[in-house]
Amino acid sequence: MMLIINGSTDDAGHEDPGHPERPERLAAALAGVEDLHLGDDLLAVAPYSATRSELVRVHESTYLDQLGAFCYEGGGDLDADTYATYDSWSLAQYAAGAGLAVIKEMRIRGDGVGFVAVRPPGHHALRDRAMGFCLLNNIAVTAAELTSVGERVLIIDWDVHHGNGTQAIFWEDPNVLYVSTHQWPLFPGSGAPFEVGGLNALGATVNLPLPPGATGDVLRQALDETAAPAIDAFKPTWVLVSAGFDAHRADPMADLALSSGDFAQMATFAASFAPAPGRIALFLEGGYDLAALRSSVGAALGALLGSDPANERPTSGGPGAEVVRSNRDAREIALRIAHDASQ
């Protein structure tokens, strides 16, 4: 199977000395790809900058104007976490367009696995605001393109932080099923199990918060028991993954306890819902320990491509089994209440 990747844009201009969201992250992710020794089975598509019409599907026009102007005036801090530089506006548009280029190639070929290896990341970016290191919501731009041509898109977000931006953008969209595993409590503070989607899309948001220390077995339990039935019922035609790797036990940003082997298993889980070859793409989100990022990218993509890098063993024995069950109950109650209220 071929890996179709877009990540060749020089991203060095988006950098703030000392900030953990740094260019070395992308180099580590691409090293994880190199470790797979794909040879002719690796196709790098040309960089593509998302157009205004592609961006306004998920972002407010005013926000795009302000962000562009802010960058061209030299940039600075957008909030306590998020920075932008002179180059950030241009790079963010390439990051937002990268997924579009990848799925275009995949649709032509009808085959392959997509990997959108870009920064800045995207899943915290809201319609009208940058947030959590994210400027434009890269995965949302691609999902919106797919739904505009009638596709039904499953987004699995396994970044350790809840993808509040993606959830908010598709809150009322019944053609996008958003499934998130994340540590809770943790930034951004959203992602409770009773957040199940808006009135037009009840059940199309599935949040699976996990306690600090949770291991892969607990995460898989949450996916199997709560997410899988919802995904089966949704019947996606495309699978996009917000692939952050900061749930790895070595990552300094959070306290989940996953290994690269767990990411391989999650990738396999996600791929099991792709209805045909060439219908799954991974988007790089977080991941701040460079060695863990490299090994986890290799493990996840290796699982999808049938390659077998020397992964760490999947983890087990951490806390959270009870939390998974109570979260499932909370979700069911929230759905019942919402359904009754909508009658």
Add this chain to the structure above:
Amino acid sequence: MRPINTIAVGFDGSPDSKVAVRWALTLARHYDAHVVVVHAVGLLGRFDSKNVTTELEESLIALCDECAIVHTRARLEVVDGDACSVMLRMADPPISADLLVVGTRGQGAHAGLLLGSTSLELAEHSPIPLVIVPSS
């Protein structure tokens, strides 16, 4: 107008946020209200090993003394999230604040002039009354 029993005020330790806390504490004394002093912990808050909670608690005690309000009327809440979202959540249970108070700008918020500062975002989205306290 509903009574003011609980006031939520944003606090990041910056001079502007101290002005806002002083204003909120003074108002609380007038209305016999409680004050929830809210500190939002962003992504970098986790990355930074420095624990700011103790520092903020000490500042809060000093501000209570300055405003002649008993310490038990004000408590610090450290909450994960960006400042705007965290303040908006204060209007919901279990805090159910009746009034939000913020300074004009906090740490790292100079970009708000262009992109909508926390105070401007709150003014647009807050479901309860909001007071923006000028720094001078």
